[in-house]
Amino acid sequence: MCNVSDRVDGLLSRVEKPSRYMGGEFGSVMKDPEKVDIRYAFLFPDTYEVGMSHLGMKILYHTINKREDAWCERVFCPWVDMEQLMREENVPLFSHESRTPLSEFDFIGVTLQYEMSFTNILSALDLAGIPFRAEDRKNGPILVGGGPCAYNAEPLAPFFDFFDIGDGERSTDEYLDIYAACKKEGASKEEFLKRIAALQGVYVPSFYDVEYNADGTVDSYTPREGTGAKPIVYKALVNDLTAADYPDKLIVPFGEVIHDRIMLEIFRGCTRGCRFCQAGMLYRPVRERSMERLLELADKLVAATGYDEISLMSLSSGDYSCLPELAKEMVLKYRERRVRISLPSLRIDSYVKDTLAETQKVKKTALTLAPEAGTQRLRDVINKGVTEEDLMRAVGDAFDEGWSAVKLYFMCGLPTETDEDIDGIADLAAKVRDRYFRVPKGQRAPGLRITVSVSVFVPKPFTPFEWAPMLDMDTVIARQKRLKEKLSAIKGVDFKYHAPDVSYIEAVLARGDRRCADVLETAYRSGCRFDSWSEFFSMDKWLDAFRACGLDPDFYALRPRDEGEVFPWDVLDCGVEKRYLLSEWKKALRAETTRDCRKGCTGCGMKRYEGACV
Amino acid sequence: MRAWVRIGKKNRLRYVSHLDMQRLMQRALNRTTLPFAWSQGFNPHPVMSFASAMAMGWTSEYEIVDIRMAQDVTAEQVTKEMAGALPPDMPVYEARLVDDRKGAPMALVESAEYRILFESPDPEAVFGAIQSYMGEEHVIAMRKTKTGEKEADIRPMTYALNRQEDGSNAVIARLALTEKATLKPDLLMQVLASRAGTQAEGIRVHRLCLFGAGGVPLMEL
Structure with a gap:
């Protein structure tokens, strides 16, 4: 040794x-x-x-x-x-x-x-x-x-x-x-x-x-x-993010890694309450780092790393209360030093035109938007507080400002989803394309690219959908096929999707109990690893492992849960209470929305924690 | 004004590729307060170049990077700032300032000295082959190129070749390193070993020096 x-x-x-x-x-x-x-x-x-x-x-x-x-x-x-x-x-x-x-x-x-x-x-x-x-x-x-x-x-x-x-x-x-x-x-x-x-x-x-x-x-x-x-x-909770530890130097890798830049977490948590989003529940409440602290950290990190890009990180960066000021200040400050500022995971309704103009001074990448569902009804079910108008305005602004690449993210298999909702995705893509051609020729940036990316929805613990079954794989595949046909009729659209089998195993493990540990060990011993890399994932090995352990994966992935069921994770408290999640689940089934809690407390239970939500 | 900085690449970092080295150097410059110059154009980058790209797996104590400065600096300032900005296994030995009219180090390099460690069933035979090799006027070897294999006379590209006198299985070789003619240490060792009727494997190359015209070390040229 x-x-x-x-x-x-x-x-x-x-x-x-x-x-x-x-x-x-x-x-x-x-x-x-x-x-x-x-x-x-x-x-x-x-x-x-x-x-x-x-x-x-x-x-x-x-x-x-x-x-x-x-x-x-x-x-x-x-x-x-x-x-x-x-x-x-x-x-x-x-x-x-x-x-x-x-x-x-x-x-x-x-x-x-x-x-x-x-x-x-x-x-x-x-x-x-x-x-x-x-x-x-x-x-x-x-x-x-x-x-x-x-x-x-x-x-x-x-x-x-x-x-x-x-x-x-x-x-x-x-x-x-x-x-x-x-x-x-x-x-x-x-x-x-x-x-x-x-x-x-x-x-x-x-x-x-x-x-x-x-x-x-x-x-x-x-x-x-x-x-x-x-x-x-x-859960352990850090109430004051401004005072909390944050690295003022970082390891700078030699080779290229996936996010090879300074990551600056501007806030933690999210107030939106999208019902499919586990992070949105787990990381409550919203806690912002002060702008002064962020600028101080940015200065130290630029000097300590030599990176030429800063990424402002959070679950929903557009919601940072002084985002336009912060973005503007940083863009101006670092222009001389050729440090770019990028804002990932921007939500469309908070996409400020000013910020858009500021960021493009530095670099123009694809505009990424996540409507998540194709119809307003289904967006209401998942409480994605975004309308088609919001989406079209954001896309329109971007096209007017000289952007030509748009990425649209959706999910397939959301609770209550029908073929109509799938068709809605294609309709949206078509409308985005039309909006691009409304910009007069000569003014619009050439080379329209619309990427429609559709992932398979996996119900997660501590979300209102923890009671929901995952959509069975045959139906997922049928809907993917349907969408593929619809989208192939629209020029300039690139459709990205994956086979649902990895998501199915993910769904099992996400809501699995202790007995699944034997399955994990059996699967590992039969050669499973790097399961998130498609070249290594083997559905057969996983199914064999369940069989060998006498467990039915459908029990975990596809079973609708009763209101009164005790979940394996009930021993933990993430801040959001189960009774709140249940009321959200019932509202979801009625396609009723819940407001962003920045506009008034919705009573999720987070206030039980000392110093939270003040 | 330009600065030439001589740096090393120790064992632990020997798998940093040339492309990674360029990115690393750019970030290292960003970590300094040196007034380095930026290129013009769509994607500005610091104006810098290396004297010679190293193969993956090599170590060195004589890598030279040429950096253009937008304002005057002192050699001491460059040495100090670069030393603070590079990883510990990339030591900075010295820096010198050169005039803008001086050629790029890449164009000035003519040869390099290496210490080549090897493993062999019969190392003595390999050492023994040195004398006869150096006594030849021509030694033809198959050299791998991008388009396939090519015959090359490697003897004229071998300026000096000696056994390392410390008991280790190593030779010290000074070999041609220009755009037209370059002899790689691996090829030399293969030829030596085959002339000795044995093999040389596990070759570890360490660059000791880069020379310009007249056999003058680049930093003194």
Whole structure:
């Protein structure tokens, strides 16, 4: 084990893109292992290029490394060529910074961004020679999971020691403080878990007994006596984002990663209340970073990274209360230094013409809009507070200002959807095209490109659609085909869609329970990994795994839930209450909308948290 | 005014590709307060060039990047700022200021000195082949080019070749490096090994120096 670094070096000449395993990037944090008490491996269960684009990792890397007693390093999943070589030559999975084997860390913190990366976690543990099940790890690293999928990580529950629910900036420090004390005292892992079980946001799955009903649904979750586990785990919440930790330097990768730029989170949360959107529920309430703080951070980050692009990040950047001022100020400030400002995920109704004019001074990319559904009725069902007028105005403004590329995002399989709603997507695309040709020739930018991208809707926990079945795959395929035919009649439209099988497995895992852990392990052992990469996904292997474990995937994906059903994630509280979600579900079925809560509280339950929504 | 900066690329960073190096250098410049010049045109970028592209997997202590400055700077300022802006495994050794009329380093390079580490079932035989190789007037080898294989006389492109005198399996070679004629260390080692009736594998190339006309190191040219 002593010279992992040399052995890694020996593999690098034989793999694709070796720089992604190299480490040593500008901005990576090096510490003396002798001078820290806590070694923390932040595992991103996907490739380097995906992981290095993730904001949450950058924040926690910064937060943990600010501590003198801890060193946070990064770990990614090796691509299949590297994985194979590592297995052949017995090279254990290692950290980027010091190339320390994963098994030697105190903590492995895993970010759970997407259900289809779950098998990669097992792959990482396997490569590190770490037992999968928490009960088999009396010693060795403590596995902690966070991120959106930690809100229902039951399919992963037997593998993890605990989950950290909610904002990690403060809760991470809290459990690390307790760990430092436990380590000094020589306390056991069990003892450590008991002590942190009292912390807000900490969920220790092994401290709960789960009972199931005869029909396979959950009967109850009961905290075991003497563990200190709470009946309900409330998420950790950082109320003041301006005062919260935010990196003022970043690691700058050598090769190109997916988001290779400065990411500036302008606010967290969303007030819109779109009913399909899990993030919109999980990250409540809205908390803005002050403009002064953002400008200060931008200055530091430009100087510290040398990046030539700043991306203003949030769930709905157009909703930032001083967006026009912020965008204008930044565009003007950085024009000299040739730093571009980009605003992703803009909602059409907040698309300010002024901002549009400002951003195009720097760079003109495709205008991205997400109507999500093709008819007003269905947009009301999902509470996407956007009308066709809003959409046409935004597109029209863009075309008038000299843009020619538009991307439109939709979903297929939303609750109550019919063929009429699918046809509505084609109608919208046609109207967008007509609007382009209304700009006089000579004034409009040449080369109209309309991309219609349709994903398959997956009902997620902690949304009003947690009671809804996923649309069966045959119907999804039929509707995709129908839309394809309709769109092929419209010139200049590019239609993008995917087979629904990955979404189906995602739907199973998203609302899965603890019994699904066996399926995950079986699927992994049969070769499943990188399931979100179409070249690796194998539906047959997954279905075989369910069969082998005696579980019916339709039970999780396609079953409509009763109002009174106990969900595997009911033990957690994300701020938005179940009774509120249920009332939203009923309103959805009546196609009734709910207002944006910036215009007046809608009573979601977030106010139960101290200091929230003031 | 331009600045020539000599940097190294240590072992850990040897898989940074040439394209990545260019992006890295541009970002490193952005991290400094140096008054570097921007190109004109649709996509402005800092005006800079490398003396010679390195193959993936090589290390070096003699990479030269030529950077055009929009205002006067001192060599000390350039050294200090660049050292602070590059990753730790990319040390900055020195900088010098050159006149705008001076040619690009790329055009001035004529040869390079390498330390070439290798593994072989019979390293002594490889060392033994040095003398006979250097004694030849012509050594014809098949050189891989973009369009296929081509015969080339590599002996005239070999200016110096010696065993590294520290007991390691390494040779020190000074080889031609111009646009017209370049001899790659890998090819040299293959030829040497085959003349010795053995193989040379696991070749690790480290660039020691770049030379201009008259065998003068580029930084002194």
